[in-house]
Amino acid sequence: MCAVFEQWDITSSVGLTALGVASARAVETDRADPLVSDPYAAAFVRAADSPRPLPARLEDTSVAGDGWFRHSRYLGVRSRFFDEYFAASTAAGIHQVVLLAAGLDTRAYRLDWPDGCELYEVDQPKVLAFKRTVLDEQAASARCRRHEVATDLRDDWESALLGAGFDPRRPTAWLAEGLLPYLPGRAEEGLFEVIHRLSAAGSRLAVERASIDRLATLRDHPLFREAFEEFGADVSQLWNAEPRRDCADWLRSAGWTAAAESAQQAGQRYGLPMDDPFDEVMGTATLLTATREHG
Known part of the structure; x- marks a missing residue:
């Protein structure tokens, strides 16, 4: 029997954070030197009835506040890093992708995928x-299947994924972006256990990892508190x-073999120094990739 959990839409609980990330991508896309281009992010922001209006363009941040301006740069770095991860994974012959939470x-719509690529998006209905x-409404067309x-990732998502056609015999590129901070410790380990069980040799995994100390620092940082106020939650x-x-x-x-890079290091590679006090805190996030060499 399935457990009964709190459900959310795009303007409540964890769903609201997805809308905030889309807003940051929309702002980043609108820059003269964007690290990532998402032609659909602004449409999500405009379509949602969020607690407070969120910026959909760079000029909107002058009203929304400095927190949004800075946060969008970090999310630009994060998105670019994982975009490159998928490019490298498909170039290595991986044609099955899973996005957790x-x-x-919109990577299914904005990235180039090889013919026959199967992409699975796991999230709340x-x-x-x-x-x-x-x-x-945007007449968007996915570039993959x-x-x-x-x-719900707190439920039996393994069975749901298999039921949707996922093939555990094929190497998979997994992504857990912006997910781990919301999971209890045991649930996080359970997530990795399922990923490991479903991963054939050659599979890859990418995650954004934040230490408990970093989360505490962010929670108390004045600019982050300002961003919460701007966000309305x-x-x-x-x-x-x-x-x-x-x-x-x-x-x-x-x-698995694993390699890690801080967001600050990734930003430097992209020509974006993260050197003011707020960026330094954001930049301590770890962007980790791993490969399962043997089955």
Whole structure:
């Protein structure tokens, strides 16, 4: 029997954070020197009835506040890093992709995918329904075979993914972007256990990792508090500060090779120094990639 969990749409609970990320991508896309281009992000922002109007253009940040301006740069770095991860994964011959807690991710529509690529988006039913409606209104066309897996990651998402056609015999490129801070420690480990179980040799995984100390610093940082006020919700209340094993250590113990780069280091590679006090805190986030060499 399935457990009964709180459900959310795009303007409540964790769903609202997906809308905030889309807003940041819209702002980043509108820059003269964008690190990522998402032609659909602004449409999500405009279509949602959020607690407060969120910026959909760079000029909107003058009203929304400095927090949004700075946060969009960090999310530009993060998005660019994972875009490159998928480019490298498909170039290595991986044609099966899973986005965990996909939110308003539009990579199925904005990235180039090889012929025959299967992409699975796992998230809450209402979040996926909102995304589908907006993208249909934009006449967007996926560049791969996109599958919606409408389920809760706290439930039996493994069965839901398999039921949607996922093939565990094929190497997979997994992504957990902006997900781990919301999971209890045991749930995070359970997530990796399922990923490991479903990953054939050659599979890859990318995650954004934040330490408990970093989350505490962000929660108390004046500019981050300002961003919460601009957002109309304190999403830090959704973060889970339970102690947990470092996911890189977990993956290595399970036979994966893992490499990590800080967001600050990635920003420097992209020609974007993250050197003011707020950026330095944001830049401590770890962007981790891992490969399962053997089955």
